[in-house]
Amino acid sequence: MTADKGGRKGGKAGDTARPARREGRPNNGQGGGFKGASGAGRPPQAGRRPPRPQGLEARAVAVQLVDGVQKGRLLDALLDKGAVAERYQRLDPRDRGLARAIVGYALRRHGQIDDAVGRFLNRPLPDDAGTLKAVIAVSAAQILFMDAADHAAVALGVELAGTDKGAQPFKGVVNAVLRRVSENKAAILAEQDAVALNTPAWLMARWSAAYGEDTARAIAEMNAIEPTLDLSVKSDPEGWATRLGGVRLPNGSVRVAVTGAIEKIDGYEEGAWWVQDAAATLPVRLLGDVSGKKVIDLCAAPGGKTAQLAALGADVTALDVSYHRLQRLERNLHRLGLKANLVKADATEWLGGTFDMVLLDAPCTATGTLRRHPDGAVSKKPADVATMAALQRRLIDQAIRMLRPGGLLVYATCSLEPEEGPDQIRRLKLIEAPLDVVPATVDELFGLAEIVTPDGFVRTLPSHLQLEDRRLSGLDGFFAARLRRQ
Template sequence: MAQRERAPKSPDAVRPDRTSGDPGLAARRFAVDILAEVLEGHRPLDRVLDHRATMPAYRALSPADRALVRALVATCLRRLGLVDDAIRRMMEKQLPAKALRAKQILRIGATQVLFMEVPDHAAVSLATELADRDRDARPWKALVNGVLRSLVRRRDEVLADQDAERLVTPLWLWREWSETWGEDAARAFARVHMVEPALDLTVKSDAAGWAERLGGIVLPTGSVRVIAHGRIERLDGFEEGEWWIQDAAAALPARLLGDVAGLRVADLCAAPGGKTAQLAAAGAKVTAVDISAGRLDRLKQNLARLHLDGVEAVTADLGVWTPDEAFDAVLLDAPCSATGTLRRNPDVGRLKKATDVEDLGHVQSYLLSRAVDWVKPGGLFVYCTCSLQKAEGEDQIAAFLAGGAPFDRVPITADEVGGLADAITADGALRTRPDQMPDVDPRLGGLDGFYAVRLRRRP
């Protein structure tokens, strides 16, 4: 049975909403707006939240209410299949297509009833009031009220009867993961994806010391994992540039290049810059290339905060860019479906589809062919993707090498990745999965799904 999660609590959490004058109503309205932008507008959640953060009305919310908005939307997306199934059980027939606004209001209301420690009467009454005040949703006000009241009465019955692992996984991913990894693994992935993960940090030095200061733990891979509360910028060490946010799995590929001190290294598709920071901190002369000028600006801001130099940031399309000379080492974090990041980005499974994997496969293949001549003879090349789809990892590299690329595999060993022997494939590549590195506290367990392979260019 899926568990209910705590909504952010603080003395300000129930104070009157500044924009509407009604307690909590503005937060729910923003949650509905954002959910609609993601699911109807097909926009990534992070991008939508970044845009909202620039709006005066959103910024007028208390910090607790902004945290509530994020929690409402993220929890809804993380468990959308369960939410929709529960709503369907309470209705005799589906909502008409023109009732989209009412549908999103129902989803936010049901998320609170099923999975958040929000009083049932507040969840129901605020959703009903929101429907009443919304011209597009008003015709379904009574339905919203009735469905949510029924859900309150039947909550335990519904949750006990749901196949949670199957319902939270989009059908196209369920089918592919079950075929590729087996149904037991697909269910294990889903259990991880239902839990909001802790924050992973890559620290410049003294991981144990920073874990103690931040109340976290040191993972076997060397990352510090913290259950953070409040704004990240207010954590110890942020302003001083002592660490940066980076999933523990995402921190592994750059380490596969070994000692890079003094070497010229290309970080291709570099933004948001976690791997660039790792390479710069290790003493490499880094050329960070990305097609997005905005994302590169953020990368440069992060490097400035971290007091890391020796990085040349280049805004360029890798399809037309060519370096002046080959590099000692190249890291290509190729564009992919990002299905390995569902634990942190619950919108991915709803925004991507199977055809995207095929389309991105062509991009990955092309970038691999472009990068061949950018590695010096004898130099190392690491290819990685944050995807759980073999088509974007294992299959891509098998085709690359079978096509005559002048590279040989350099097997990765468990000691290079914190002893994660179960993450080393038979051919010496790295394959991390969400169900690896479990913990008694589910928030402290798991990894993003990553594939990485290390190759050396033949002399």
């Protein structure tokens, strides 16, 4: 965390409440680095071991996840396998949901949290203090944005700092900073420009150039809202929307505002649906009638599009480089009662025949899914755009080799960056690739005129699909183009 990330609109609530500064590194939980240190946070009396506070384990897991992201790991990777993933899975469903919610707020509102905490620090928090930054982020997220008792969030934050060797000397700082954030939270939130604080400046500049400043802000505002859950149902979307208390979207997806364990939602065990954002269903729709067609889904995991193709009757091959992710895809297909040919291979190198249709949902910077994957706002860098665009070019060239004459290729990414979307199609024209664009039409995309570009591409934005309930609004940001092999 740093003391000042910008975005304050004036006012001095944070300054007028600051007592005299104390200098020096904390010692035994006291002093240093904090504007207004407190004597609280002392260790218990000798011989007394206080009971483990309720909810501490869920928050401890949240700290580990946030700490991992702050140190450069992807949240999905942390949840996928390893010690933290195992600890997360051992939580009961309610605590698992709590841990995930805390992590979501800590990452989605990271800029506001940094700004709030920085108002009460003389200097940035040290990098070599174990999980200190994550402890404060997790605790401040609860104080500022969640329905949690402030005193409990403070007390648990101090407790969490005490369980980590690197953070333990800073227990007093944790206590004092969190108390000051709690005391001044209304004034702090009133002063903050959430969009400017939570969205990296380089991304805001890119989105403003590509879509205009108003749309860029609308995208950033939607990214700050906790995401909904979209379900692709095998049949009867109206019935499932009623059954789950959700809404039926124009594409037939069912959208529900559900938190907690997905496995506990009605219909999971019977394989009635799978999780897939509504925007992610559109690339398959561009392929048209896939029944009986030989289709390959490149970079297939986690498998929503593979399930969609199989449910529509395609003879589908799902290729992915990750054996672990393919195993999870296979389990999901088994639950759904669907079949696909699974292949572990590098899509930039594999040539296992030709296909009637190729679906390439390519790896990308995923800047269109920051609402769903808020760690991206912390971990992504400007250089990532060029790196991913280069990989995408290799994948497209290989996809062309897999496609029979007259066959269809749908190229898609969940990025908002032009280099990963329309610029890739313009490159194909420049190199005279044997492909023709087949424009998408509003009629085949459920009448959603705002998502069809003048070039006949599909471009969804997080600010699209505004419903009466703002919490149920929005789409993942996707680009998709349909091309036919000459």
